[in-house]
Amino acid sequence: KAGVTQTPRYLIKTRGQQVTLSCSPISGHRSVSWYQQTPGQGLQFLFEYFSETQRNKGNFPGRFSGRQFSNSRSEMNVSTLELGDSALYLCASSLSAGGPDEQFFGPGTRLTVL
């Protein structure tokens, strides 16, 4: 069974640009969550989607948005990039949204903002 895949793995952008990251969950998984990992702030929850609906949202500005498609694939978008958005963005999928299902993490997308 294929794991969670994230594309691209590495990305370099400049301040003010926008970026879209993609996550394909494990087949059959309907819940997708996104996390930001930085040396200073650690791992922080961004949002969770289940059946194309956002179920939970973390404490991030509106520049961070996401969506989920009918095939459970998810994208997150960051507009007007800032230097502080440089981070490893991790996607995790699980079967349902009721917890405490195991969440399977992808390898992440490393975003560098110059």
Place this chain on the structure above:
Amino acid sequence: AQSVTQLGSHVSVSEGALVLLRCNYSSSVPPYLFWYVQYPNQGLQLLLKYTSAATLVKGINGFEAEFKKSETSFHLTKPSAHMSDAAEYFCAVSPTGGGNKLTFGTGTQLKVEL
């Protein structure tokens, strides 16, 4: 709000020695608790989880953790460290019935020496 505190950002043990990584949680009701491991340039992998069943939880790779409500702790242990255990370990909490949102601790980097 729920939170977890990991004592010791760096822990060093000798190969074959006991591994003890500390985690304390803060929650008004017993939450779900998790331990994840992250190897360099990879996503997170679930080691074990507590979901209010048995207080002693056994996980993969010989790790186990004991839920102690009186101490609000969920420390991770392994009787005998192996070189391959060198990685970063994260304790995480999610609310019961609150979806898959994970709140992570700051992580503990485990070093295993010969």
